[in-house]
Amino acid sequence: MIRVAISGTGRMGSTVYNAITSAEDMEVVGVVDPIALNFDIPDEITTHNDADQLFELVKPDVVVDFTNTEAIPRLIKAVLNHNVRPVIGTSGLDVDTLSNLKKELSKKRLGGVVASNFAIGAVMLMYFSQLASKYFDTAEIIELHHEKKVDAPSGTALTTAEKMRETRGSDFINNIPDITHIENTRGGLLNGIPIHSIRLPGLVAHQEVIFGSDGQTLSLRHDSTGLDSFMPGVLMSVREVVKQDIFFNGLDSLFGLK
Amino acid sequence: MIRVAISGTGRMGSTVYNAITSAEDMEVVGVVDPIALNFDIPDEITTHNDADQLFELVKPDVVVDFTNTEAIPRLIKAVLNHNVRPVIGTSGLDVDTLSNLKKELSKKRLGGVVASNFAIGAVMLMYFSQLASKYFDTAEIIELHHEKKVDAPSGTALTTAEKMRETRGSDFINNIPDITHIENTRGGLLNGIPIHSIRLPGLVAHQEVIFGSDGQTLSLRHDSTGLDSFMPGVLMSVREVVKQDIFFNGLDSLFGLK
């Protein structure tokens, strides 16, 4: 059994708590709650507002952190102090914090990971799109989200197009119509890849990358239908960091996908 | 057995010939070839370069015409002279020609149809999109074609958006993002409907209309993968015009879809 501590008691922390409790090969041994408990934790689980003291009490193998940049420095100190492997989902950490954490964990030969996206399907979609970019000269991205999304295109679409260009080494080839009946139907262009943003009620978060070649198309699609879509990635990370002895940036690195 | 004459011996005429020959409830009784034969016709089938004389010889119930606007006046004269029901796929006929043909056929209580699109699936897609437009406030159109298509968006996408607006009676409601990372990813707008045009090798001719509402989407899609996609519509038209006693404009009219 992998002994897991949870850092953060917001909606993410609560979902992580339930997922780890349901997994057969790990158990929650304690919860760090810097402020106030936001979800019901059984009395038998140790809780503490300070990570260092909680780790002293429960000796976890791994800590899963979904807090904020202010809470991170104390967490890192506690992690290094007690040799706990970190799985960090908190976003916005600066480069120095990350490179320092990487250096210190390497010295101790401890695994760990920080990732902005734990949806394993989205990580796969981006990786496969990169791989396919070497073998196809044309591609388009369609990203579909609920109508309340404030921006377009999605951040994932932008990242995908950047990674595809990087792997390919040159821009994609893009059809430009001779005759335009209505402006802009060919979408927004990044690296030779037209990006199309669909916004409709009833949609959640979806992305499709279509590659075209003579007589064939290859379509890669990720559909996210729930907030629990990041849980499998968190559980896999917990299992992986106990086997590793360095710190990884991104799920694709941790899983050897790039 | 419905006795069918074919007018026109180009690629369409040839395909129609094969389709009718294969159908169990109809037979080709003659072919009108105004210029020169472009496909192999068995010797036992009567051919003539003049429709009136061919009809005199073979007494067809129906004539299927895929020629051009120059050949049409003589065909119409022959149709009315011999009481043959016309299924016309020739495009570009002027309003007077059509209204006159309609009037004359009505007097004789003869069925007939002219249509620009015999792909029954495309006709259905447009009709269902119209119907759904009464019950959804948001919709987007994605049309996908091979990379050699010279224009964007497709004519079918434009027609679909026009029919949807007409049935609904008002523009659709369209999400406009607050933040735009790349211009134009929301597509081209017609009647409140964003239209997105995908152009890739490997695609043929496809269109999807997506309607969104709370917690659900309804997607209607037509995929055309071959030049024979119009044949079922032609055969159904042949069967239908022999039962009707007026002339229809469009397959949707003939089949009572509007």
Next chain:
Amino acid sequence: MIRVAISGTGRMGSTVYNAITSAEDMEVVGVVDPIALNFDIPDEITTHNDADQLFELVKPDVVVDFTNTEAIPRLIKAVLNHNVRPVIGTSGLDVDTLSNLKKELSKKRLGGVVASNFAIGAVMLMYFSQLASKYFDTAEIIELHHEKKVDAPSGTALTTAEKMRETRGSDFINNIPDITHIENTRGGLLNGIPIHSIRLPGLVAHQEVIFGSDGQTLSLRHDSTGLDSFMPGVLMSVREVVKQDIFFNGLDSLFGLK
């Protein structure tokens, strides 16, 4: 403003309450709670455990009912006593109850509706599948649900196949392979329509009907991603029953879709 009473305070009643409160052309004037309140209702909204007495107090135009078969008789009595138009989502009502309600409402020239499915997209999907069944000889149904669904195929798939057969008047034509490498990949057969059931975590509730013909396919798909998918249908029903003077069985009847 349409004055609406809500009957039932379970999860459905609560969702209906929020939807009607958000709509601009209607307002909640009272809530019937036969047992105990299950959701927070503002103090200014009149509540009562008896429908008859609530209707006396608040004079609603329409009542939306999501309760159970035991609560229905008293609701119907109150409806007829106070000339309130019913929108009933409670399932399992017997034929006599429904035919009697229909008769009494007709006498009073009052509109009303009972429906087992208020997801307007699912209703459309079934209706369009019926219509297309006249024009295609082959069709297959793919229904996709979360892996916890206990039965296969889904009830909606069965209903769809029945309606398609009914409209068509004969079974569909079904390909039977000469060589079978693995048994059963061609799915389960109903009325000549192969039905395929997909069960995966991450799916919610989806159905696709694919029609095939020479050189083309027509695909109709409904994706349900949330419990609120029935709300637009409830709101449309409220608006429609105040204009009608008879009682309808099914949303498709109310909206003139069959």
Next chain:
Amino acid sequence: MIRVAISGTGRMGSTVYNAITSAEDMEVVGVVDPIALNFDIPDEITTHNDADQLFELVKPDVVVDFTNTEAIPRLIKAVLNHNVRPVIGTSGLDVDTLSNLKKELSKKRLGGVVASNFAIGAVMLMYFSQLASKYFDTAEIIELHHEKKVDAPSGTALTTAEKMRETRGSDFINNIPDITHIENTRGGLLNGIPIHSIRLPGLVAHQEVIFGSDGQTLSLRHDSTGLDSFMPGVLMSVREVVKQDIFFNGLDSLFGLK
């Protein structure tokens, strides 16, 4: 310019001829036609019914072969005699022939490839499905083909399921419904992966692999719409074998995809 000889003058040979002629970085320098020419070859292209003699005359870098198992021995002899790199699409070659060819080419440090499937999109689909199999516990395959296909499921579906199982190391987890309204809708099972075969006119050759996990699905799809779908893979193979110094079995091996 890569100098390419073509072996075989059937439909595949003819398509290869056109593709290579259109490519900017290669040219057809000769055609081996063991029997009789089946397509028009310009007079300036050297043709011969014997590979050895043709290679002597035109000194090709690469030969692309789509013939049959009877013609292969003489081709291999000529290939080794003249140090020509082979791209072989002929299927049914026995293990000894292949291992011997591999040994001999390695000695000479010459690249080469034999593959049963040159559709690069199909090769990618299988490879990505293998990779994803490590990260998902549930998956289903839907393969869709025209109604005239004699067998079910498709060979590609079987191969995909085998490769997925191999990479994963154990069977997938498969939902079995408690209640079955119609038999067999859950498809045919291989390695814990339900396979569903759709057969409809209008379809060509398509395969989708859907992976499911909490709150998300990942869908990988290949659509083949034309006979030219294998051409990009052939051209890429020609370019790749001139850089390599061993013989590969399968496009995935040649492109380093496994």
